[in-house]
Amino acid sequence: MAEITAALVKELRDRTGAGMMDCKRALAENGGDVEASIDWLRTKGLAAAAKKAGRVAAEGLVGVATDGTRGAMVEVNSETDFVAKNEQFQSFVRDVTNVALAGNITDADVLGAAAYPAGGTVTEALTQNIATIGENQSLRRSAIMSVKSGVVTAYVHNAAAPGMGKIGVLVALESTAGADVLEPLGKQLAMHVAAANPLALNGDDLDADLIARERAIAEEKAAQSGKPADIAAKMVDGGIAKFRKENALLSQLFVMDGKTPVAEVVAAAGKDVGATITLKGFTRFQLGEGIEKEESDFAAEVAAVAGV
Known part of the structure; x- marks a missing residue:
């Protein structure tokens, strides 16, 4: 040899x-x-x-799957939205989401190396998809949520098929209340997260660098206002407090009524059934977020092909 x-x-x-x-x-x-x-x-x-492999893949699907107290979510990207309607691609997304759920896998590389139901690894199945479908595809990310007791509920927005769409959300509710109470509440909260896009559960959990940037902007605005220093400082503090309130899930106004903070919605639901309900966390995936998409000039492409 x-x-x-x-x-x-x-x-x-x-x-x-x-x-x-x-x-x-x-x-x-x-x-x-x-x-x-x-x-x-x-x-x-x-x-x-x-x-x-060099082509930008920013379309595709977000898949979700739940099993009582656990839930999984994955994002699988493709080059065009047409692939999201492909049954082979949808089947792959469904299978990979279930693999992530079964193995509690939160790392895309680990998920890629996991066994695929039809044989081989997830990565090998993805490679085969690329060859047969004819577009670059990538397994971008995976998330797992769980609670000791209660439910993890899921919601997908712009669903292309059951359990997969453009935006996916997992919401974790911890409680001794029954699933008949928690599931509908969790679904409504997940829909809220999809629409309102909170950046953290609590205001204090917001990224420190993000708060620093917002403070710098607020300070510049306050300086330009010409107000006395003490008033300007209060303006800055008020602006940051407003930013925290509007971007933290528990303090956001519930989209279903536009007036009740989410924290109060959860507390009221617990009071109604005589059990404490705690919103432990959420995860939100929006398809292609953070991926720099190539901007194409269709007219230029046609002219180039025609030799104009």
């Missing part, structure tokens, strides 16, 4: 764009024959997947 040298691996990688470990494996499977290895990678869909 031919020696699998670094130079051979590099040559195969340069010619196919496949991953280094995939190239090494291909060469090992084919006795160091580069041409045979290229064909081997193509039959496995690995070369085709690698060529698509």
Whole structure:
């Protein structure tokens, strides 16, 4: 058997764009024959997947799954919204979300290495999807929520299929109250989170750097107002207090009535059933948030193809 040298691996990688470990494996499977290895990678869909890997994938689906006191959420990206309607892609998102739930997996790399229901690993199944669907796809992130007693409820906005859509939310309610009480409350709270996009559960939990930036903006506005220093300081403190209130879930006004703070909604629900209900936390995924999308000029693309 031919020696699998670094130079051979590099040559195969340069010619196919496949991953280094995939190239090494291909060469090992084919006795160091580069041409045979290229064909081997193509039959496995690995070369085709690698060529698509540079494309921006900011569409796709957020998947959610719950099981009583536990819930999982994943984001799987694709290049176009059309793929979100593809049954094969939807099936993959559903399966991966269930894998995350079963294994309590919060790390995308760990999830990628986990066993896929149909065989192989999640990453291998994703690679096969890329090859057959024809678009770059990526497993971006995963989240798990759990409570000792109570429920974790889920909601998806702009659902493309049951349990998957453009925005996914998990809400954790801890209580001895029954699921018949907690599930509807959790669903309403999850819908609120989807709409209001709180940044933290409590005002004190807001990111310190975010508060510092807001304070700097408030101080600049106060300085420009020409007010005396003591009044300006109160303006800044008032502005920060307002920012904390409007961006923390428990102090936000419930979207269902527009007037009751979420904390009071939860407390009232507990009082009605004679049991304490605690909103322990939430997780919200919005598809593609934070991914820099490529802006395309359709007219320019058509002109380029036409040679204009």
